[in-house]
Amino acid sequence: MRTAVVCGAGGFIGGHLVERLKREGYWVRGVDIKRPEFRRSAADEFLKLDLRMPRNCARVVYLLDGRPVDEVYQLAADMGGMGFIHSAECEIMHNSMLINVHMTDAAARAGVPRYFFSSSVCVYRDMKPGEPEMREEEAIPAHPDNEYGWEKLYSERMAQAYGRRFGMKVRIARFQNCYGPYGTWRGGREKAPAALCRKVALAADGGEVEIWGDGSAVRSYTYVDDMVDGIFRLMHSDLEGAVNIGCPQYVTVLELLECIASVAGKKVVPKSVPGPVGVQSRNFSNERIYSIGWRSQFDLRRGIEQTYPWIAEQVRLALRRGETL
Ligand code: NAD
Numbered sequence: 001m002r003t004a005v006v007c008g009a010g011g012f013i014g015g016h017l018v019e020r021l022k023r024e025g026y027w028v029r030g031v032d033i034k035r036p037e038f039r040r041s042a043a044d045e046f047l048k049l050d051l052r053m054p055r056n057c058a059r060v061v062y063l064l065d066g067r068p069v070d071e072v073y074q075l076a077a078d079m080g081g082m083g084f085i086h087s088a089e090c091e092i093m094h095n096s097m098l099i100n101v102h103m104t105d106a107a108a109r110a111g112v113p114r115y116f117f118s119s120s121v122c123v124y125r126d127m128k129p130g131e132p133e134m135r136e137e138e139a140i141p142a143h144p145d146n147e148y149g150w151e152k153l154y155s156e157r158m159a160q161a162y163g164r165r166f167g168m169k170v171r172i173a174r175f176q177n178c179y180g181p182y183g184t185w186r187g188g189r190e191k192a193p194a195a196l197c198r199k200v201a202l203a204a205d206g207g208e209v210e211i212w213g214d215g216s217a218v219r220s221y222t223y224v225d226d227m228v229d230g231i232f233r234l235m236h237s238d239l240e241g242a243v244n245i246g247c248p249q250y251v252t253v254l255e256l257l258e259c260i261a262s263v264a265g266k267k268v269v270p271k272s273v274p275g276p277v278g279v280q281s282r283n284f285s286n287e288r289i290y291s292i293g294w295r296s297q298f299d300l301r302r303g304i305e306q307t308y309p310w311i312a313e314q315v316r317l318a319l320r321r322g323e324t325l
Helices: 012-023 054-060 082-087 089-110 147-166 192-202 224-235 253-264 300-320
Strands: 003-007 027-032 045-048 071-074 114-120 169-175 177-179 208-212 218-223 242-245 250-252 269-273
Touching: 003 012, 012 027, 012 224, 027 054, 054 089, 071 089, 071 224, 082 089, 089 114, 089 147, 114 147, 114 224, 147 169, 169 224, 177 192, 177 224, 177 300, 192 208, 192 218, 192 253, 192 300, 208 253, 218 224, 218 253, 218 300, 224 242, 250 253, 253 300
Parallel strands: 003 027, 003 071, 027 045, 071 114, 114 169, 169 242, 177 218, 208 269
Antiparallel strands: 218 250
16 A cells, blocks of 8 residues: 655645545545644544654654655645735745755655655746746746745755755645635635635625735636646656646636626625735646646636535634624
């Protein structure tokens, strides 16, 4: 039986990845500083550990018989949407960097054969609407919009350096925005799709929904099952270097809101308020991930149809408990 460690298994993508690995027949150890918030982990073993500590990283990469696990998926990060990225830059650089420094080192020294690192398209510079697709190598010369992107870029390079020195097969994905059920939907770390699903669920039919900025920022949103499929395929491929993974459908924030409102069966009126908007536009090449057979199966509408009902239900339950949202 193949064995895997998923770091960040208490989080959104990590939790879905554990489920996929179980379906593929793996023995899975989940590791996170916190337990999953919304459901039980599907992992065979779940260790609640702080991966900023080198001794914890060294511990999680070994099986009971002293052999290293076959695969490490590193998705643990101090992480959130634009609001968090712009207000917690020290925490992001300090905490995520320590996790990556120690996990990469521990996995390589233990002789783990395959190591996956979850990077982000935040490593790229800002783009203008209508610019041609950017390929992976165009991240250099680097000019990320935020410190989160710089941390990812450094950690990518560190993982690759360890891969070269120790013969560990390193696979790196640069995720576009990911959304789906069982992700953070309130509290300040949620990303735009979850935040807008919550706001639409709370809004009256015909009511106003606040959006940060004028709603013209262009993004693509990738449904979590597609993302996890990309991670799994990439890990078992021969693709070296960073690989973009993202749905090829690009929409403005206003179009995202329209899609959510339509799935909710409501009419809403966008109300622009000041807030951290991030980059203006995105458009990335998927040629590398396409070359190993990956295609996005969920367009935005289909993904929101899976996501909105779950968030609307969380909102309903929270209101019933008397919580303020
Ligand atoms: P998430 O916040 O839901 O999951 C990250 C997990 O890491 C959390 O459960 C958190 O508790 C854990 N963690 C944080 N500090 C830790 C520590 N010191 N020790 C152990 N665990 C710790 O985020 P996610 O959306 O599932 O993202 C997973 C990965 O994908 C991250 O590396 C993130 O940067 C990357 N990514 C995500 C997106 C997205 O849209 N969700 C986009 C680009 C990149």
